[in-house]
Amino acid sequence: MIDHVVSVSGGKDSTATYCLAVERGRPFRAVAADTGNEHPATYEAVNRLAERTGGPIVEWVKADFSDRIAGKRRYVDTVWRAQGVPVDIVERALGVLTPTGNPYLDLCLWKGRFPSRKGQFCTQELKVDPIDDQVTRPLLARSHRVISWQGVRAAESFERSLLPPFQRLAAHDDLPGRLYVYRPLLRVTSVADVFAIARRHGVPPNPLYTHGLKRVGCFPCINCSKAELALVDSVFPEQIDRLEEWERLVSDACKRGFSTFFNIVNDPVMEGRWLELERAGRPEEFSLAEFGVREMVEWAKTDRGGRQYPLFTREPSLACNQWGACE
Ligand code: SF4
Structure with a gap:
């Protein structure tokens, strides 16, 4: 069995990708990762895609750091104390090491720091892994072939220009299924063309663009x-x-x-x-x-x-x- 899975973020490229999947006229799943650091307008843009286009409702996935925060609590309470970390620092840490339910904040509480350009763990922990764990891997475990639709364009950067439109990934060779990536927007060059794809389905741009923002992923993004x-x-x-x-x-x-x-x-x-x-x-x-x-x-x-x-x-x-x- 083949499953088409479209990743959606509320931005222009993933929205256009979702619309292209609708145009294809075959069933597909759409998923979005809730980072907890999105603007309300982005949640609404994602949640209204189905009613505006007739496509599937977008499924939200979310990382959960409760276990890792509990592990850090134990570590702080034992190892930090044994290392002679001042009591006020230990007590302060224990005072905040409780899951808030906001993935972005919980990730940073667990790590004890925010992500940075050199340590950009947010993308993997908040987006790639939750979609992988909650959607992709379960399908592959059932021997399905998964085609993951990604809204990237070659014109965006040199690295993206090197990506192929279709690719088999070997990352899940421990599972019986097979994973492929499909990038239908790769050769779409202009931003106007991207917005035009969404417009022909009655999908307006995320309102954040009208304020002059170029990207509407996290709000704001560390970059x-x-x-x-x-x-x-x-x-x-x-x-x-x-x-x-x-x-x-x-x-x-x-x-x-x-x-x-x-x-x-x-x-x-x-x-x-x-x-x-x-x-x-x-x-x-x-x-x-x-x-x-x-x-x-x-x-x-x-x-x-x-x-x-x-x-x-x-x-x-x-x-x-x-x-x-x-x-
Ligand atoms: S949009 Fe920025 S802050 Fe959010 S996960 Fe991606 S790199 Fe990190």
Whole structure:
């Protein structure tokens, strides 16, 4: 038996891919990974796809980090204490190490840090693995052949331009089924053409695009642009409030006492101050007020440039390239 599975994120490319699957006129399943870091408009865009197109209802999958947080609690309570970690740091960590039910936040509480460009574990843990564990692997275990439709375009990046339109993956050779990837949008070059595919099914663009956002995956993504961060703050300030709260919680779960949503090295001035504290051996002077998301937003509103990576890169990571999971 062959199962066609379309991954949906609420963005333009995966929406067009879903519409192309509808046009094919054969049954398929559509799945979306709920990261807990999406804008409400994205949930609505995904949830209304079926009624707008006549296609299947999108199934949501979600990562659960309850066990891993429970394991970390035990580790903190035993190993950290045995290592002589100060009691206040241990107690603070134990105070926040309880699952919240929000996958993104729970992942960061478990890890004791936010993902970064170099440690971009979010895509795998929040999107690729839940779809794999909850949808793909069970089908392969029943000897099905699974064709996973991915909404990636060659024009988006050099890495994506190297991907074939159809490919067999060997990643699940421990199971009797077979997994293939199909990329029907690969040769669609312009964004206008992508939106046109959705439009012929009566699907409007995710409203976040009308505010000028280029990508509508996580809101915001750790890789969002400087301009997008300023935009998020001006139009959706409550999202920055949420990230500030997340930084407080994740910092409490971190042995060194702090973790920021965005990478400090994005801002050369912040990075300079950070290095100064590190070299002087005064990490206790680090504060979220000085390095946290609120300060990053203030920088995003300035012309202060410096290096334009990694927060401000346009190039999706390898995992995103392969799966189109973080459009
Ligand atoms: S959209 Fe960005 S923050 Fe979200 S999972 Fe992908 S890389 Fe991570």
